[in-house]
Amino acid sequence: MKLYIKYMVSLRCKMLVQEELKKLGLNRVAVDLGVVEIFGDITDEQREKFRNNLKKAGLELLDDKKQILVEKIKNVIVEMIHYSDEIPEMNDSDFISEMLGYDYTYLSNTFSEVKGMTIRHFIILHRIEKAKELLMYDELTLTEIAHRLHYSSVAHLSSQFKKITGLTPSYFRELKYKRVKNLEDL
Template sequence: MKLYIRNMVCSRCKMAVKSELEKVGLIPEQVELGEVTLNAIPEREQLEQLRKGLNSLGFELIDDQKSKLIEKIKTQIIELVHYTPTPQPLKLSAIISDKLHHDYTYLSNLFSSVEGQTIEKYHITQKIERVKELLVYNELTLSEIAYQTGYSSVAYLSNQFKQVTGLTTSAFKALKGIKRTNLENL
């Protein structure tokens, strides 16, 4: 049985969810971003306890199919942007459509109607957060960051960064109070 969980965006989230599952007596077969696979079907009381425990940590157990699909879209984008070491040669639409086994137009319309933004806008927001993270680490050149995040040029990265944040990349790096957004808040 699969459970879908909103706001599960990092390794620490996976550990927290696993801990909550174990607290209610559920042993997960697999815990991935946004998704848990169980060997057994949980009892209603276990699900209710799990729901409360997850909510207290800022997570949400997802029940309806459309919400599950939207969460899968977000998870795919987060994995693609934050956890894939090199940029993918395929278009975002092809990757998402292929991974989720749905027509991209359907996924795009569903995502936009529920989230109030396009999949592409969400993808750009995630990419800019990744760029911010890499800028803060200060280990890569802007050219290396552009390559790693899938931008075709430093100029394109710089323009999009300024458009989204209102700052140049160098102005962002110069900030003392770092203005990054937690992934679960995007």
């Protein structure tokens, strides 16, 4: 039986989930990115206790199939943008569809219904967050950042960056220097 849990990837979360399962006497389990596979049966009482203990720890047991699919979509996007250095050879919609084995229109409609935003907007938000992170490191040029984040041009990245943050990428990077200088002046 598989249970789906909404949590960010961290060793602490994984260990917490494993600990809660052990307390319930469920030792034959596999815990992976947002998924717990239990090799055996789990009673309704164990499931409810597990749900309540997760909730106390700020985690959520997902039951709704649409919610589960949306979490999978989000995980693919986060992995694609934040944790992969390789740019997919295909466009985002084809990549997501291929990774999850569903038609993109179905994925898109389900995501919009559950999250109240499009997959495209979710991707843009995460790309801008990654761009902000890369700008703060100051190791890459704006052209290199645009390429790494799969933008067609620096102008396209700059336009979306300004639309989301209200700042240009150059000004955002400049703010870093002002913050550092202010800290040095203390």
